[in-house]
Amino acid sequence: MSVSAPDKKLATSGPGIPFILKKAFISAAVALVLFSLMIGIRTEAGPTGQLIYWTRFGDLALLVGAVFGGSIVIELFRQWLGPADMGQLIPPSVQGGLTIAGRFVAPALLIFTLLVPVIFYNQRYILDLAILVLTYVMLGWGLNVVVGLAGLLDLGYVAFYAVGAYSYALLATNFGLSFWVCLPLAGLLASLWGVMLGFPVLRLRGDYLAIVTLAFGEIIRLVIINWQSLTGGPNGVSGIPRPTLFGIPLTPGDDGLAAKLGIEFSPTHRIVFLFYLILALALLTNWVTIRLRRLPIGRAWEALREDEVACRALGINTTTTKLTAFATGAMFGGFAGAFFATRQGFISPESFTFQESALVLAIVVLGGMGSQLGVALAALAMIGGFELFRGLEQYRMLVFGIAMVLLMIWRPRGLIGHRAPTVYLKQAQAISSDLVKEGHG
Amino acid sequence: MSGDNILTVEHLTMRFGGIVAVNDLSFGAGHRKITALIGPNGAGKTTVFNCITGFYKPTGGALRLRRDGDAEIALERLNDFRISKQAKVARTFQNIRLFPGMTALENLMVAQHNALMQASGFTFLGLIGAPGYRAAEKRAIDLAKFWLERIGLIDRADDAAGNLPYGDQRRLEIARAMCTEPTLLCLDEPAAGLNARESAALSELLLSIRGEQGASILLIEHDMSVVMEISDHVVVMDYGVKIAEGTPGNVRDDPKVIAAYLGADEEEAIAVMESGS
Numbered sequence: 258m259s260v261s262a263p264d265k266k267l268a269t270s271g272p273g274i275p276f277i278l279k280k281a282f283i284s285a286a287v288a289l290v291l292f293s294l295m296i297g298i299r300t301e302a303g304p305t306g307q308l309i310y311w312t313r314f315g316d317l318a319l320l321v322g323a324v325f326g327g328s329i330v331i332e333l334f335r336q337w338l339g340p341a342d343m344g345q346l347i348p349p350s351v352q353g354g355l356t357i358a359g360r361f362v363a364p365a366l367l368i369f370t371l372l373v374p375v376i377f378y379n380q381r382y383i384l385d386l387a388i389l390v391l392t393y394v395m396l397g398w399g400l401n402v403v404v405g406l407a408g409l410l411d412l413g414y415v416a417f418y419a420v421g422a423y424s425y426a427l428l429a430t431n432f433g434l435s436f437w438v439c440l441p442l443a444g445l446l447a448s449l450w451g452v453m454l455g456f457p458v459l460r461l462r463g464d465y466l467a468i469v470t471l472a473f474g475e476i477i478r479l480v481i482i483n484w485q486s487l488t489g490g491p492n493g494v495s496g497i498p499r500p501t502l503f504g505i506p507l508t509p510g511d512d513g514l515a516a517k518l519g520i521e522f523s524p525t526h527r528i529v530f531l532f533y534l535i536l537a538l539a540l541l542t543n544w545v546t547i548r549l550r551r552l553p554i555g556r557a558w559e560a561l562r563e564d565e566v567a568c569r570a571l572g573i574n575t576t577t578t579k580l581t582a583f584a585t586g587a588m589f590g591g592f593a594g595a596f597f598a599t600r601q602g603f604i605s606p607e608s609f610t611f612q613e614s615a616l617v618l619a620i621v622v623l624g625g626m627g628s629q630l631g632v633a634l635a636a637l638a639m640i641g642g643f644e645l646f647r648g649l650e651q652y653r654m655l656v657f658g659i660a661m662v663l664l665m666i667w668r669p670r671g672l673i674g675h676r677a678p679t680v681y682l683k684q685a686q687a688i689s690s691d692l693v694k695e696g697h698g
Numbered sequence: 699m700s701g702d703n704i705l706t707v708e709h710l711t712m713r714f715g716g717i718v719a720v721n722d723l724s725f726g727a728g729h730r731k732i733t734a735l736i737g738p739n740g741a742g743k744t745t746v747f748n749c750i751t752g753f754y755k756p757t758g759g760a761l762r763l764r765r766d767g768d769a770e771i772a773l774e775r776l777n778d779f780r781i782s783k784q785a786k787v788a789r790t791f792q793n794i795r796l797f798p799g800m801t802a803l804e805n806l807m808v809a810q811h812n813a814l815m816q817a818s819g820f821t822f823l824g825l826i827g828a829p830g831y832r833a834a835e836k837r838a839i840d841l842a843k844f845w846l847e848r849i850g851l852i853d854r855a856d857d858a859a860g861n862l863p864y865g866d867q868r869r870l871e872i873a874r875a876m877c878t879e880p881t882l883l884c885l886d887e888p889a890a891g892l893n894a895r896e897s898a899a900l901s902e903l904l905l906s907i908r909g910e911q912g913a914s915i916l917l918i919e920h921d922m923s924v925v926m927e928i929s930d931h932v933v934v935m936d937y938g939v940k941i942a943e944g945t946p947g948n949v950r951d952d953p954k955v956i957a958a959y960l961g962a963d964e965e966e967a968i969a970v971m972e973s974g975s
Contacts, residue, residue: 549825552814552824553810553815553818553821556808556811557811559797560797562799563800564797567791567795567796568779568808569753569778569782570753570782570788570875571779571788571809571811572781572783573779573811574779574783575778575779581821678801678804678856679804679807680801680807681801681855681856682839682852682856683856688858692798692799692858692860693798
């Protein structure tokens with residue numbers, strides 16, 4: 258046990274050629290088993306319906322060889338670089354520069370976001386993409402309250418998104434209520450459902466909590482599909498009113514905004530308006546979350562993630578603390594849902610599948626649980642980056658998957674893994690992700 | 699005996715299935731006194747603690763808490779967080795349970811949750827930054843600072859609790875419990891894993907908590923030097939029952955206690971004592 262750190266490092270460079278070869282052989286053997294049927298034998302239905310097959314041992318040999326060689330290369334790299342550690346790859350002076358630069362990332366990103374409609378005014382595609390990214394930023398920030406702060410794994414977040422969207426769609430089409438009246442109502446209804454979900458899962462932890470929240474998301478979707486008289490079932494709700502600028506519609510007519518301002522009408526006005534609308538909603542989410550973290554309720558959420566038993570011993574009501582986390586997260590999901598409905602003008606249950614929940618959860622995990630900036634960057638990477646790979650066509654998913662796996666190897670606790678303290682005496686020091694718990698749920 | 703007790707345990711029984719962990723235990727913890735609960739491993743001490751602090755619901759018996767001028771509170775009827783919130787009973791854990799990813803200061807702020815929650819108007823006033831809440835938060839930080847200074851951790855206030863040395867974590871957990879401003883402080887093996895110097899500092903801290911803060915202390919401890927030095931009253935348990943009670947001096951010389959600790963028969967223990975003296 259008395260081996261000191263430098264000795265250990267020597268030891269890792271110790272295992273020589275036999276070790277590397279052994280590892281490469283094992284990898285190659287696994288590859289051989291895996292690919293022998295998938296690549297080695299090709300089957301097809303013949304002209305008369307019988308099965309014809311032919312072998313492709315050449316391709317198989319090539320793949321297994323690539324795995325063998327790749328394993329050796331990776332192992333050599335690993336020994337050359339030592340254990341994956343940022344400190345080794347980047348000299349301290351550069352690291353210091355990075356921390357200073359890190360302080361300006363958030364303001365710079367915000368200013369750039371504010372200017373997006375100005376810079377890309379004529380590029381409708383980019384504006385649409387930016388709106389989509391911001392929607393996911395908002396969803397990510399909302400889910401971050403539940404998963405990142407309170408440490409409760411929620412796989413059914415899309416349910417609240419759906420509740421918000423249908424709340425607005427049904428209230429607006431049936432009762433003619435305006436977007437600005439429906440927005441708080443959508444948030445309220447979603448948070449009500451958040452509490453409804455919260456009650457049964459209060460005592461659940463870990464995998465069990467994940468399963469119940471997953472089921473909850475599916476229940477909401479199935480209810481929407483099957484309650485045809487109210488929701489229109491699989492046909493969805495169409496003709497959802499577009500948002501107005503406090504009563505002034507963004508239409509080409511005489512009472513439209515363009516006519517009132519005396520400028521020529523352009524459909525881009527509506528897109529720009531939608532952009533700033535979702536930006537405002539996302540920033541509201543961010544502001545509220547940052548404020549909440551510094552209030553007793555936010556500290557109680559984080560304490561709950563760290564140690565629930567200690568919370569109870571300190572007189573914290575864990576029931577209400579969990580329920581408020583679910584309700585707050587759900588409320589933001591509801592806001593985002595209402596925005597989604599007004600932007601699309603049409604919603605159907607297809608928009609609220611489990612895949613959406615998984616995507617939002619991936620954004621939160623990738624960003625670094627609990628970090629606001631990390632979640633925003635992750636949403637940009639996940640949604641924007643996915644579009645970036647469009648040129649790769651059928652390999653898009655593959656490249657994207659590999660990129661995510663690599664990122665998780667490089668930064669297992671997300672892009673921004675450290676935690677900023679909510680209160681300090683002298684100096685706020687970032688807390689290493691090694692100490693911060695992931696929560697029990 | 700019951701006149702000046704802050705906590706009275708009467709006929710406490712706790713069963714887990716067929717196992718009787720605590721059997722018909724009665725004792726009292728004096729007001730502004732340090733009461734020690736000792737006994738060999740597995741005697742049921744921590745079970746008693748868990749009953750008092752609401753983590754277990756006792757199978758039978760009564761737990762009464764009486765504060766100055768207040769009506770008695772039946773602890774066995776309150777559950778988990780209410781014991782700390784309403785009855786003002788705070789506890790620490792045998793295996794330290796701090797919030798490791800939060801700073802020492804934050805740990806002490808979380809302990810003042812209920813007071814701050816009220817001041818923040820259940821979050822709504824706090825969200826808009828009402829001056830009343832800001833003042834309350836400042837007071838909370840001052841209280842935290844007071845305790846950090848008291849345990850000598852003021853310089854490490856902004857460090858993550860999980861990064862502190864073991865002894866500091868033990869003291870921080872006691873400070874965190876004290877930040878809930880308890881009338882009864884329950885400490886589960888506070889000296890476990892501490893060296894002689896740290897144990898001495900701990901004894902001093904506990905004596906000053908009793909003297910200056912006026913809190914009553916109930917502690918489980920294996921470190922006899924701490925128990926004998928600071929306790930006013932010692933209760934000895936073995937196999938879920940009380941085998942002795944009294945001042946530290948009385949208990950130390952009790953053959954039953956020695957037998958329990960040495961795992962020998964009572965007669966043998968007496969023989970050992972007589973041959974020794």
